[in-house]
Amino acid sequence: MLQAGFDIGGTNIAAGIVDEDAKLVLKRSIPFPAGEPYQVAVEALAQLLTEMTEELFVPVSSLASIGIAVPGSIDQASERVVHAYNLQFHDVPLRSALMGYFPSVPVFLANDANAAALAELYAGAFVGCKTAVLITLGTGIGGGLILGGRMFNGGLGNGVELGHMVLEHGGPLCTCGTRGCIEALCTATWLVQQGRKSLIEYPHAMIATKAGQVLSNVNAKLVIDCAKAGDAIAKDIFDRYVDQLGSALTSCFNLLDPEVIALGGGVSLAGEFLFSPLRENVKQKCFFKNCGKIVQAKLGNDAGIIGAAMLAKN
Amino acid sequence: MLQAGFDIGGTNIAAGIVDEDAKLVLKRSIPFPAGEPYQVAVEALAQLLTEMTEELFVPVSSLASIGIAVPGSIDQASERVVHAYNLQFHDVPLRSALMGYFPSVPVFLANDANAAALAELYAGAFVGCKTAVLITLGTGIGGGLILGGRMFNGGLGNGVELGHMVLEHGGPLCTCGTRGCIEALCTATWLVQQGRKSLIEYPHAMIATKAGQVLSNVNAKLVIDCAKAGDAIAKDIFDRYVDQLGSALTSCFNLLDPEVIALGGGVSLAGEFLFSPLRENVKQKCFFKNCGKIVQAKLGNDAGIIGAAMLAKN
Numbered sequence: 114m115l116q117a118g119f120d121i122g123g124t125n126i127a128a129g130i131v132d133e134d135a136k137l138v139l140k141r142s143i144p145f146p147a148g149e150p151y152q153v154a155v156e157a158l159a160q161l162l163t164e165m166t167e168e169l170f171v172p173v174s175s176l177a178s179i180g181i182a183v184p185g186s187i188d189q190a191s192e193r194v195v196h197a198y199n200l201q202f203h204d205v206p207l208r209s210a211l212m213g214y215f216p217s218v219p220v221f222l223a224n225d226a227n228a229a230a231l232a233e234l235y236a237g238a239f240v241g242c243k244t245a246v247l248i249t250l251g252t253g254i255g256g257g258l259i260l261g262g263r264m265f266n267g268g269l270g271n272g273v274e275l276g277h278m279v280l281e282h283g284g285p286l287c288t289c290g291t292r293g294c295i296e297a298l299c300t301a302t303w304l305v306q307q308g309r310k311s312l313i314e315y316p317h318a319m320i321a322t323k324a325g326q327v328l329s330n331v332n333a334k335l336v337i338d339c340a341k342a343g344d345a346i347a348k349d350i351f352d353r354y355v356d357q358l359g360s361a362l363t364s365c366f367n368l369l370d371p372e373v374i375a376l377g378g379g380v381s382l383a384g385e386f387l388f389s390p391l392r393e394n395v396k397q398k399c400f401f402k403n404c405g406k407i408v409q410a411k412l413g414n415d416a417g418i419i420g421a422a423m424l425a426k427n
Numbered sequence: 428m429l430q431a432g433f434d435i436g437g438t439n440i441a442a443g444i445v446d447e448d449a450k451l452v453l454k455r456s457i458p459f460p461a462g463e464p465y466q467v468a469v470e471a472l473a474q475l476l477t478e479m480t481e482e483l484f485v486p487v488s489s490l491a492s493i494g495i496a497v498p499g500s501i502d503q504a505s506e507r508v509v510h511a512y513n514l515q516f517h518d519v520p521l522r523s524a525l526m527g528y529f530p531s532v533p534v535f536l537a538n539d540a541n542a543a544a545l546a547e548l549y550a551g552a553f554v555g556c557k558t559a560v561l562i563t564l565g566t567g568i569g570g571g572l573i574l575g576g577r578m579f580n581g582g583l584g585n586g587v588e589l590g591h592m593v594l595e596h597g598g599p600l601c602t603c604g605t606r607g608c609i610e611a612l613c614t615a616t617w618l619v620q621q622g623r624k625s626l627i628e629y630p631h632a633m634i635a636t637k638a639g640q641v642l643s644n645v646n647a648k649l650v651i652d653c654a655k656a657g658d659a660i661a662k663d664i665f666d667r668y669v670d671q672l673g674s675a676l677t678s679c680f681n682l683l684d685p686e687v688i689a690l691g692g693g694v695s696l697a698g699e700f701l702f703s704p705l706r707e708n709v710k711q712k713c714f715f716k717n718c719g720k721i722v723q724a725k726l727g728n729d730a731g732i733i734g735a736a737m738l739a740k741n
Contacts, residue, residue: 274681279678282612293674298596398593
């Protein structure tokens, strides 16, 4: 049986059809109809799915299930999107809206970070795990938990907001209004902020030179590349980043003692330049001598669609 | 059927016999034989249990199970105490040692904070919960998790070290060697340290006066009592404590979204003077508008023995 998964983002809607082993057999992407009523997005989903199934010579009704991952909070019954700020979806009955097009196929709804963790469980870094943590290091922090070998959506069904665990009590203000959240200290955004600050403080250092002294040219990759090239200013920023992220991972290890913590998102693409000092940092801080592994997430941008497609199995 | 539970502490061994509803029917306490080989403690346990069952006119062999809670780490097979520093137990085969006395009764072993969380699940603040967090605020921080309606001992079986989640990255040094752990900022010990510091800075304030300017007279209760009495110095210490603890609880709510967080230990006896501002603090910081409840743990000092007695049912 085939299953379909959508990963709705503020820029694009990604869609995939997977087989029983969570392997992608077909993948497509269309622009997200930003600024339109949600019904426009739902119609686009329905049309895209119809086209994809036609390409595979099967009717939509033959699909075992359809899953949708959204960057936001889902109600406890998994019927409605409570808030997905990037999509401007607020209290949207996404599940029933899509079922209106395909009444015979079960539709499932989940937060995108939860779906990504589920994808890693079925086909990525968490295969065979009972307890695992996924952290995506992007503009914000995404977090998904596997507990008891299943995707965890919070004890009360509110979801998992790992990025809003407090990492530095009294620290810098987070977008959520609280001080010192992981999201305020471990994102690509933090690297960009520090890189831009360095343009003012160190206008002749490598970051400033490579960015042509233009603030908007500074991105996380530039800071990391300069650190890799051995620039002291960039290296100092990156070392502080590793130390902060190391403390965040230490909190997760000491509370849940997971078998694996996987890191995804743009910053994780720094590879061993990140992972090697990070493992050393956590080893110094973690209470358990034999804590779990720290690895790169395996499924990258496909995690959302694969996880969405696997929601029926959770 | 009756079940027996032991809670071994560095000062006393508490023992209890409970019925099927986790109700204590008999309770005893003897001194812990500190400085002796572990076999001396095991013999004391065996003798105490024999006496208690005699008092109830039943043979030990009629017990459904015996549970032992220790303040330390347990191996993954729940056979041995890996480290219990207060007991000077290191790699002690506690389970088999006690089974040597009562071969027909199953013996179970657990960390004391885990056992306390289990007791709250069967007979206290967590009855009916699927996801719950117990935090004991004493000299150190104890932490126990209920996940999926069961006691959780860590994904790898290392246990739960909630007190060593990082709350203030780069903050004060913790006993574990890492900086800014919850245990460095939310214990009775922290209140005592701040109270003692105030003797130097504010020698004429209420804490100093009530302590007769003697450092060793300052304990957590004195600081809390002075704060309750309206002393500004003590109130400032207590407010900072609430703010730190509020951040710790926020981390737990945002990661696990538990139905309940229960606080036990000495500091929790401050009652509403603690709970009322703490709930307000968490409400300000928590990502979820409808996060779970914050309550006082119900079973107090009996939690360890009741939880130990219920281990067979987990």
